[in-house]
Amino acid sequence: MTVNVLFSASPALWPVYEPLLTNGLTEAGVDFRLGTDFEPDQVDYVVYAPNGGLQDFTPYTRLKAVLSLWAGVEKIADNDSLTVPLARMVDHGLTQGMTEWVVGHVLRYHLGMDQHITVQNGNWTPDAPPLATERQVCVLGLGALGKATAHALAALNFNVTGWSRSAKDIAGIACLHGEDGLRAALAEAEIVVLLLPDTPATVNTLNSETLALLPKGACIINPGRGPLIDDDALLTALNSGQVGHATLDVFRVEPLPAEHAYWAHPNVTVTPHIASETRPVTAAQVICENIRRGEAGEPFLHLVNRDLGY
Numbered sequence: 001m002t003v004n005v006l007f008s009a010s011p012a013l014w015p016v017y018e019p020l021l022t023n024g025l026t027e028a029g030v031d032f033r034l035g036t037d038f039e040p041d042q043v044d045y046v047v048y049a050p051n052g053g054l055q056d057f058t059p060y061t062r063l064k065a066v067l068s069l070w071a072g073v074e075k076i077a078d079n080d081s082l083t084v085p086l087a088r089m090v091d092h093g094l095t096q097g098m099t100e101w102v103v104g105h106v107l108r109y110h111l112g113m114d115q116h117i118t119v120q121n122g123n124w125t126p127d128a129p130p131l132a133t134e135r136q137v138c139v140l141g142l143g144a145l146g147k148a149t150a151h152a153l154a155a156l157n158f159n160v161t162g163w164s165r166s167a168k169d170i171a172g173i174a175c176l177h178g179e180d181g182l183r184a185a186l187a188e189a190e191i192v193v194l195l196l197p198d199t200p201a202t203v204n205t206l207n208s209e210t211l212a213l214l215p216k217g218a219c220i221i222n223p224g225r226g227p228l229i230d231d232d233a234l235l236t237a238l239n240s241g242q243v244g245h246a247t248l249d250v251f252r253v254e255p256l257p258a259e260h261a262y263w264a265h266p267n268v269t270v271t272p273h274i275a276s277e278t279r280p281v282t283a284a285q286v287i288c289e290n291i292r293r294g295e296a297g298e299p300f301l302h303l304v305n306r307d308l309g310y
């Protein structure tokens with residue numbers, strides 16, 4: 001039977017994904033129709049991103065699964081009208097991009113790149129940076145992105161501690177979990193990377209209490225989601241020097257409003273949610289594989305636990 005695949009994401013992406021999904025589904029041997037406009041009760045799979053505008057899944061009575069193009073699913077995970085499986089995006093290209101972005105920003109802090117630019121102004125302070133073996137980096141979140149990032153940092157010889165909800169055993173990474181684990185991880189962290197999802201349990205993971213646990217002058221890199229950090233607490237910690245610098249890619253409100261204190265703060269770097277993005281070529285392969293699996297009666301990849309919100 002022909003399966004109908006609705007593409008419900010930014011219209012600008014349709015010309016990019018249409019040939020990729022067509023090729024992938026054809027190669028997967030799926031009998032399909034692909035489009036941006038079906039009668040809701042005729043749709044079998046939705047390829048989804050929030051900017052496609054679809055919010056009410058009630059009329060989608062034949063739906064088998066929603067396949068998110070985004071890794072973060074906080075905008076759909078609690079949608080009560082969605083009663084079929086929801087898969088999120090785990091994409092090699094997205095992961096590689098995030099790894100590169102985080103490693104770059106960790107190295108900026110580690111090597112003191114900003115300070116040494118002042119050499120151009122005649123400031124000759126010949127202090128070589130420490131080695132990575134002498135630097136403690138903490139990655140909050142050890143999922144698809146956090147684990148790959150932690151591995152990349154460990155491969156550069158950083159001392160990497162990772163923190164997750166469940167206990168883990170990852171070679172080369174000191175893995176901690178739970179509230180005590182967070183406290184222990186932050187107490188030593190000179191650089192903190194946030195790669196947690198936005199869920200009710202992760203809101204304000206960094207707040208006045210947890211920021212106070214950090215060694216004075218620690219740096220923060222947040223490519224996860226804005227609500228992971230209590231913004232007022234971070235600004236207070238930046239102003240007191242408890243936090244030395246923060247690189248923030250994600251915010252509670254995006255685009256970050258022009259009047260937000262982060263824009264003007266000398267110890268904050270704002271980037272416009274570009275740490276990484278879903279890469280169409282590799283992401284389309286993931287979507288097609290999940291549709292193939294659905295039609296073959298095999299379990300879907302990367303299912304979201306709706307109770308946990310990620």
Ligand code: NDP
Nearest residue numbers: 071072141142143144145164165166197201223224275276
């Ligand atoms: P995953 O779901 O694979 O991993 C999430 C990790 O967070 C897991 O290790 C999980 O623990 C941990 N976690 C979840 N809840 C808690 C909690 N309450 N306490 C401690 N740890 C917790 O997600 P990804 O790695 O694929 O992505 C992470 C986030 O990155 C996305 O949700 C998204 O918000 C963000 N992102 C940002 C992008 C950008 O450009 N800025 C691009 C893409 C994603 P456990 O392993 O035990 O389940």
